[in-house]
Amino acid sequence: VELSFSQFSQLLACPTCQGDLIPGRFPEINECATCHSLYPVIQGIPSFADRQVYWGEELDLHEMQVINAHAEQQGWESAVEQWVAPRFPSRAKYIREFFRSDWRFLFPLRSDWTVLDVGAGWGTLAVAFGELCRQVVALESSYERTRFIQTRVVQDGLANILPLHGTLSAPPLTRESFDLVILNGVLEWLGWSDPGQPVASVQRHLLQQVYQLLKPGGYLYIGIENRFGISYWLGAPDHSYLRYTSLMPRPLAHWVTWMNRGHTYRTYTYSPFGYRRLLHRAGFSDLRFYAVMPNYSRPIFYWQLGDGLAVKRFAEVFFSDKPFGLSRAARLGRKVVDLIPNSLLGTLSTYLMPHLLILACKPGEPDA
Numbered sequence: 001v002e003l004s005f006s007q008f009s010q011l012l013a014c015p016t017c018q019g020d021l022i023p024g025r026f027p028e029i030n031e032c033a034t035c036h037s038l039y040p041v042i043q044g045i046p047s048f049a050d051r052q053v054y055w056g057e058e059l060d061l062h063e064m065q066v067i068n069a070h071a072e073q074q075g076w077e078s079a080v081e082q083w084v085a086p087r088f089p090s091r092a093k094y095i096r097e098f099f100r101s102d103w104r105f106l107f108p109l110r111s112d113w114t115v116l117d118v119g120a121g122w123g124t125l126a127v128a129f130g131e132l133c134r135q136v137v138a139l140e141s142s143y144e145r146t147r148f149i150q151t152r153v154v155q156d157g158l159a160n161i162l163p164l165h166g167t168l169s170a171p172p173l174t175r176e177s178f179d180l181v182i183l184n185g186v187l188e189w190l191g192w193s194d195p196g197q198p199v200a201s202v203q204r205h206l207l208q209q210v211y212q213l214l215k216p217g218g219y220l221y222i223g224i225e226n227r228f229g230i231s232y233w234l235g236a237p238d239h240s241y242l243r244y245t246s247l248m249p250r251p252l253a254h255w256v257t258w259m260n261r262g263h264t265y266r267t268y269t270y271s272p273f274g275y276r277r278l279l280h281r282a283g284f285s286d287l288r289f290y291a292v293m294p295n296y297s298r299p300i301f302y303w304q305l306g307d308g309l310a311v312k313r314f315a316e317v318f319f320s321d322k323p324f325g326l327s328r329a330a331r332l333g334r335k336v337v338d339l340i341p342n343s344l345l346g347t348l349s350t351y352l353m354p355h356l357l358i359l360a361c362k363p364g365e366p367d368a
């Protein structure tokens with residue numbers, strides 16, 4: 001398919017002054033009708049951010065460029081099969097599989113919704129929602145990632161998805177346009193958007209941007225880690241690539257990160273109470289928290305946070321007899337969970353569940 005700019009023009013605005021972007025000059029350039037800023041369109045992708053910025057889990061910028069060249073010539077699935085699957089099989093699944101969007105059942109999703117996926121990565125969630133909703137904007141700050149999404153949506157024939165190279169700090173988007181905004185694995189990285197400012201205020205400011213982009217009555221979805229999740233007590237690396245930093249008081253985390261990595265601690269996560277405060281300060285209401293297992297990027301089991309009975313049910317499945325029997329640690333784990341009363345288990349799990357799904361609402365009446 002050809003992606004047609006005109007069907008998205010109402011959603012787009014100048015990131016500098018919110019003026020209208022002049023239609024008609026696409027595909028080469030976007031010009032603001034008010035402040036006359038110019039924004040290039042590169043290989044069909046409207047670009048509003050620095051093209052040198054790259055963020056990649058396992059693959060560096062050069063590898064991503066190789067994947068994109070392969071994807072353009074031989075198909076995105078072939079590129080994932082050849083360049084990602086052999087070395088990073090779980091990343092290949094993460095890129096391909098739509099069950100990652102199963103948390104959508106927590107929302108009253110409608111086919112006439114307009115969805116914004118912020119930090120869309122490889123485009124998996126954007127594509128999944130494109131199959132279900134009227135329009136999706138995939139906003140991504142890394143150009144090479146946006147390029148991959150572009151190739152993917154063109155090859156899959158999804159003309160209702162617009163990949164946009166831009167950032168949440170200066171979104172090229174019209175306010176009050178979206179029914180749902182997705183922040184999956186993104187909020188914790190937003191502190192890097194403005195390294196000169198305190199992390200929590202950058203995160204709050206960018207959540208306020210999300211608030212402005214939502215229609216009244218619109219929804220926010222967040223998939224993220226729990227700051228005090230049990231995995232961190234057991235030594236799992238934090239987003240700083242160091243152990244235990246999320247558990248530390250922030251000044252200590254800054255110092256440890258500085259000593260080991262040469263910069264301050266920029267990737268704050270919070271306890272559910274911390275997320276509650278942050279979201280309320282940004283204006284959101286009707287917050288709902290879910291525990292999710294095995295993690296928010298593979299949402300298979302989830303339940304309302306604090307529900308001890310649900311934890312017990314999950315433990316029954318998790319510790320159910322395996323073909324080769326249970327390890328001694330697993331048998332002990334099952335016994336401990338059995339012995340703890342439901343109410344205490346609910347409280348403990350609020351602090352210790354490693355991954356969370358958070359739903360929030362912008363107050364107001366949705367469109368009829």
Ligand SMILES: C[S@@+](CC[C@H](N)C(=O)[O-])C[C@H]1O[C@@H](n2cnc3c(N)ncnc32)[C@H](O)[C@@H]1O
Binds near residue numbers: 055122
């Ligand atoms: C962990 S990945 C999550 C990918 C995707 N949401 C998913 O779950 O498949 C984080 C992504 O957010 C992007 N990102 C980080 N900060 C951003 C910002 N301020 N604006 C837009 N994208 C951002 C990164 O480039 C990266 O691709």
